Amino acid sequence: xxxxxxxxxxxxxxxxxxxxxxxxxxxxxxxxxxxxxxxxxxxxxxxxxxxxxxxxxxxxxxxxxxxxxxxxxxxxxxxxxxxxxxxxxxxxxxxxxxxxxxxxxxxxxxxxxxxxxxxxxxxxxxxxxxxxxxxxxxxxxxxxxxxxxxxxxxxxxxxxxxxxxxxxxxxxxxxxxxxxxxxxxxxxxx
Numbered sequence: 057x058x059x060x061x062x063x064x065x066x067x068x069x070x071x072x073x074x075x076x077x078x079x080x081x082x083x084x085x086x087x088x089x090x091x092x093x094x095x096x097x098x099x100x101x102x103x104x105x106x107x108x109x110x111x112x113x114x115x116x117x118x119x120x121x122x123x124x125x126x127x128x129x130x131x132x133x134x135x136x137x138x139x140x141x142x143x144x145x146x147x148x149x150x151x152x153x154x155x156x157x158x159x160x161x162x163x164x165x166x167x168x169x170x171x172x173x174x175x176x177x178x179x180x181x182x183x184x185x186x187x188x189x190x191x192x193x194x195x196x197x198x199x200x201x202x203x204x205x206x207x208x209x210x211x212x213x214x215x216x217x218x219x220x221x222x223x224x225x226x227x228x229x230x231x232x233x234x235x236x237x238x239x240x241x242x243x244x245x246x
Contacts, residue, residue, distance in 0.1 A: 095123025107177035116181040135163035152191035172200030183208035186217025
């Protein structure tokens with residue numbers, strides 16, 4: 057069992073309906089030591105994909121993406137969920153359903169930070185239905201960049217996101233893969 061799995065079992069809360077609360081170390085309060093370990097692991101897993109930039113979604117994907125960026129020596133871009141006045145009028149924008157928000161959210165990136173020919177490694181907190189990550193893939197492709205890998209801290213395999221993302225045809229890695237959250241339990245893939 058890795059450190060992330062142990063922390064999920066210790067502090068994670070199964071709220072039912074596929075919702076896993078990891079606010080005490082990933083989503084609201086962040087454990088920088090744990091995120092650093094995860095970033096090191098992602099850096100090893102994706103060392104050979106030739107990424108030139110890391111892309112994630114605000115806000116919960118920023119910590120694992122940033123620590124991965126530190127270990128790979130790459131800049132990190134995060135898709136914003138609202139457009140600030142400092143962003144240019146022309147942007148890359150897509151919509152993705154949010155399971156925890158219960159609605160569609162915008163994912164917006166300035167064309168200043170995603171360019172044609174770049175090789176993008178996507179790192180996010182969760183891989184569940186795959187819709188948010190697929191939205192990040194669409195943003196990268198709209199810029200002319202190529203996605204070369206996808207990493208998630210936590211994958212809920214029972215939601216089918218990996219199958220949806222197979223068409224992207226890149227390595228997909230998750231640090232903690234959950235196969236079941238039935239009856240209030242959390243059971244990992246061996």
